[in-house]
Amino acid sequence: MTTRGPLLAFLLSLVVGLCLTVPAGAVQPDEVLDDPALEGRARALSAGLRCLVCQNQSIDDSDAPLAKDLRVLVRERLKAGDSDEEIIDFVVSRYGEFVLLKPRLLPQTWALWFATPLVLLVALGVILFSYRRRKALAKSPKPLTANEKRRLKRLVNED
Known part of the structure; x- marks a missing residue:
């Protein structure tokens, strides 16, 4: 196998890249x-x-x-x-x-200047909220109260 083809392609892409920059x-x-x-x-x-x-x-x-x-x-x-x-x-x-x-930086260009940072902050807020919510749901559940245990026992016995 010759390396001429890939080498030529590399050199050609290098020349094109330099021309574009x-x-x-x-x-x-x-x-x-x-x-x-x-x-x-x-x-x-x-x-x-x-x-x-x-x-x-x-x-x-x-x-x-x-x-x-x-x-x-x-x-x-x-x-x-x-x-x-x-x-x-x-x-x-x-x-x-x-x-x-x-x-x-004028009132009519505020959207251009501040939209991206605002969207980034909102996205970070959503991610943080979702992370905290998922973390709270992942914790082990609270033990059942006596009332809940009696109700569960009744439901299981009915079937």
């Missing part, structure tokens, strides 16, 4: 700003903005035309002198909180 980096050379500081800010901002087409990637990683438009918009606003917060506020006012990959 490297970010796509969809920023085109014509989008890159000349000022490295502004470009760094642009990359940081676009890494936190969701591509509205892909919905699972940042605009920095997406090749969608809308993502490119958003990357260009972020860079134009940076060149105009807007702060990072002003740019984020502008994009959110235009597209809603959904555009943020990490939503802000």
Whole structure:
């Protein structure tokens, strides 16, 4: 038996795995700003903005035309002198909180932030309650009282 087949499959899966873990980096050379500081800010901002087409990637990683438009918009606003917060506020006012990959802690996003911990606490409470109940039922039963013994004897004798 040769090991060539499994070795080839392993190497192929390794190459594919490495390709999938490297970010796509969809920023085109014509989008890159000349000022490295502004470009760094642009990359940081676009890494936190969701591509509205892909919905699972940042605009920095997406090749969608809308993502490119958003990357260009972020860079134009940076060149105009807007702060990072002003740019984020502008994009959110235009597209809603959904555009943020990490939503802000606001009353309308409380469900996103607190639903999972709340469900976890409820589940732990149910598990704890069930465990205690099962433990209480597993204990040896109390001995019968004299009244219960007489009643049991009568029931057994009736048959």
